[in-house]
Amino acid sequence: MENNDSPNQRSSNSSSVDESSKNRQLEDFRENPQDQYMTTDQGVRISHTDDSLKAGSRGPLLMEDFHFREKMTHFDHESIPERVVHARGSGAHGYFQPYDNSMADFTKAKFLTDPNTKTPVFVRFSTVVGSRGSADTVRDVRGFATKFYTEQGNYDLVGNNIPVFFIQDANKFADLVHSIKPDPDNEMPQASAAHDTFWDFASLMPEINHMILWLLSDRGIPRSFRMMDGFGVHTFRFVNEAGKGRFVKFHWRSKLGSHSLVWDEAQKLAGKDPDWLRRDLWEAIEMGDYPEFELNVQIVEEEDEFKFNFDLLDATKIIPEELVPLRPIGKMILNRNPDNFFAETEQVAFHPGNLIPGIDVTNDPLLQGRLFSYIDTQINRFNSANFGEVPINRPVSLVHNHQGAGFMRQTINKGKVNYWPNSLGNGCPMMAPENKGAYVHYMEKVEGQKVRARSESFNDHYSQATLFWNSMTEPEKKHIVKAAHFELGKVMSKEIRQRMVGHFSKVSMDFAQRVAEGIGVEVPKDFDQKSTGHYEDNDASRKIKDGKSVKETSFVSMEKNKIETAKSRKVAILLEDGYDYCEVVQVKQALKEAGAHAKIVSKFHGMRKSSTGEEIETDKSHITTGSIMYDAIYIPEGEKSIEALLKEGDAVHFVNEAFKHCKAIATSGNGIALLQKAEVIGIDFADKSSEKVISDKGVVTAGKEADADEFASQFIEAIKKHRHWNREEKSMVPS
Numbered sequence: 001m002e003n004n005d006s007p008n009q010r011s012s013n014s015s016s017v018d019e020s021s022k023n024r025q026l027e028d029f030r031e032n033p034q035d036q037y038m039t040t041d042q043g044v045r046i047s048h049t050d051d052s053l054k055a056g057s058r059g060p061l062l063m064e065d066f067h068f069r070e071k072m073t074h075f076d077h078e079s080i081p082e083r084v085v086h087a088r089g090s091g092a093h094g095y096f097q098p099y100d101n102s103m104a105d106f107t108k109a110k111f112l113t114d115p116n117t118k119t120p121v122f123v124r125f126s127t128v129v130g131s132r133g134s135a136d137t138v139r140d141v142r143g144f145a146t147k148f149y150t151e152q153g154n155y156d157l158v159g160n161n162i163p164v165f166f167i168q169d170a171n172k173f174a175d176l177v178h179s180i181k182p183d184p185d186n187e188m189p190q191a192s193a194a195h196d197t198f199w200d201f202a203s204l205m206p207e208i209n210h211m212i213l214w215l216l217s218d219r220g221i222p223r224s225f226r227m228m229d230g231f232g233v234h235t236f237r238f239v240n241e242a243g244k245g246r247f248v249k250f251h252w253r254s255k256l257g258s259h260s261l262v263w264d265e266a267q268k269l270a271g272k273d274p275d276w277l278r279r280d281l282w283e284a285i286e287m288g289d290y291p292e293f294e295l296n297v298q299i300v301e302e303e304d305e306f307k308f309n310f311d312l313l314d315a316t317k318i319i320p321e322e323l324v325p326l327r328p329i330g331k332m333i334l335n336r337n338p339d340n341f342f343a344e345t346e347q348v349a350f351h352p353g354n355l356i357p358g359i360d361v362t363n364d365p366l367l368q369g370r371l372f373s374y375i376d377t378q379i380n381r382f383n384s385a386n387f388g389e390v391p392i393n394r395p396v397s398l399v400h401n402h403q404g405a406g407f408m409r410q411t412i413n414k415g416k417v418n419y420w421p422n423s424l425g426n427g428c429p430m431m432a433p434e435n436k437g438a439y440v441h442y443m444e445k446v447e448g449q450k451v452r453a454r455s456e457s458f459n460d461h462y463s464q465a466t467l468f469w470n471s472m473t474e475p476e477k478k479h480i481v482k483a484a485h486f487e488l489g490k491v492m493s494k495e496i497r498q499r500m501v502g503h504f505s506k507v508s509m510d511f512a513q514r515v516a517e518g519i520g521v522e523v524p525k526d527f528d529q530k531s532t533g534h535y536e537d538n539d540a541s542r543k544i545k546d547g548k549s550v551k552e553t554s555f556v557s558m559e560k561n562k563i564e565t566a567k568s569r570k571v572a573i574l575l576e577d578g579y580d581y582c583e584v585v586q587v588k589q590a591l592k593e594a595g596a597h598a599k600i601v602s603k604f605h606g607m608r609k610s611s612t613g614e615e616i617e618t619d620k621s622h623i624t625t626g627s628i629m630y631d632a633i634y635i636p637e638g639e640k641s642i643e644a645l646l647k648e649g650d651a652v653h654f655v656n657e658a659f660k661h662c663k664a665i666a667t668s669g670n671g672i673a674l675l676q677k678a679e680v681i682g683i684d685f686a687d688k689s690s691e692k693v694i695s696d697k698g699v700v701t702a703g704k705e706a707d708a709d710e711f712a713s714q715f716i717e718a719i720k721k722h723r724h725w726n727r728e729e730k731s732m733v734p735s
Ligand code: HDE
Pocket: 083, 084, 085, 086, 089, 124, 125, 126, 142, 143, 144, 145, 158, 159, 160, 165, 169, 170, 171, 173, 231, 232, 233, 234, 315, 348, 349, 350, 366, 367, 369, 370, 373, 374, 375, 377, 378
């Protein structure tokens, strides 16, 4: 068949996709102004763009000034509606590659089964609630949406960093979002669930409980988009060459592990650097620290559909990994930043219904509703059904159909024939048989009466919330309780707070009591479920109720699954003139070898002189940075340097705050005096003139005579732990 694609699609080739296919396609649309004259949109060169055309230099503007009108009009129309949810996001390009062909028995999706193919991807991470300009580090779910540009067409896996959702049926989505977004009367608060309307809604929707526990957990404040896991949430379906279907859940696992901020730090970062997560992703890619995620699947045979004590179609449930283990199937590397935020990150349009042969949906009523919503919302954003032609949205496989006109149509379809069937166009484009890659919907047998109802098998709203609570470590439980104190503490209505604690008492009495004491309500002894709303907690259908379950699942705890690495961690080196140069060089080198990035922080920018006369340039001054922007801090020894730091309030605060946020801290010799001044308490310090290195709760101290290699390696070990929660005991954290 003749290739009559638009020039912009010429680089596409449906039979061979490689890592660069998408990049080559985008190249046709890139503009490069180097050595070029400025022109109008019509390509006419411009001699002067600082002044408009006037009747006299002090006179009125002239209508005939086509350059002014074009420039002004374009500016006036530069914004499009932000996404109604997930408005704030950050994108990156990369590729996906399967490890082997082990999935071939389960799915005919080639990009998951051919280890020789690197499929280009574009990923957009996002917060859900805040608007486009809101802060990155707020407590929220993070979106994790991936567009795979496969040779079989675009496949979108539009997931989140939490494996369950707030609601079970799409019909509640508008209510959920209305309640969590800023109040309609005064548009407050921005990017926060901590207000009456959300908790009012939550307290009347018992199905939300499992999700609430996840949201209040440290997953709600990730340290980095690079350090969080992703989940497809719904149960999807794999279909193999023989047409056999199986249920599948998708999981992304970060190779750096899943790590969080602490709440105090998250709030401060929202002010000091609202772009914290965006900057982190961008800078990591620029520095070559390419984020890597492993794709895993849980596969369930169709005959096992009712083997569990929850319904696979219920998006408020996980499949505990003890029951169905994860199978790692491939890796995704993000290795290129977008060229243009608007053109790529803002205009990318995801849709869970962008499916390719081998992957299909199930009857999950939340997923079914999403299948309608995403195209609809793109039409609101783009004001046209032609959004698929925007470069970032184009597949790298060929597009041929009779979709034609509409706002901003780009493709030039040739000839008279724009209908099917036709004979005048030789019956083209043709229908593809299944063995030529056509998408055929899975032939699931469906029958039923029309009912506006929910399956009884969705009615257990507490067991998995309890499972989550029981699977947490004590520090993680503490964080959840503190988060509840904050979120519910902001709720004015005592009745709503009371109702929430009522639900929590059904999750765990321990949890309910700990929350209740912080928000001034009582744990009800005879909590009446019916008073919470319209769902009764009646028995799930028998086949569901009798199914497999577990009492604890260690995989949901970030702490129990911690990956210990110092790779790409940021370390502040706090010094002033008079520091020990040799020690700094040695520690810096060790950090570099561990993959961490060290920055010199001093009172002012400029060169800092060591005790032996060498100079190092300051990267950040106290006024431009803070301990919250680093994962660890190191204070080199040096009499004069320490003397100066002891007199700087900012430096003392820097250390105190890093201690409070449970980060690794290292110092040697008289640097120990700075720790003491910063109220680093409850820690065993080395004697400042000894040979010893002591590492206690993430604080590494060494005497003057200590071995520098040993000191550096203990520091790196402490960084690898990410946070030292055992420091959180009340008596040890000065406030
Ligand atoms: Fe979304 N969601 N969603 N969602 N969602 C959107 O589509 C919607 C849900 C998710 O970076 C919107 O293009 C409904 C679950 C991500 O561009 C909208 C329901 C999950 C993104 C929409 C859900 C998600 C969106 C807004 C319940 C995890 C950002 C802009 C039935 C599995 C994608 C847009 C990006 C965005 C609807 C629930 C993930 C309005 C109706 C569950 C990551 O179409």
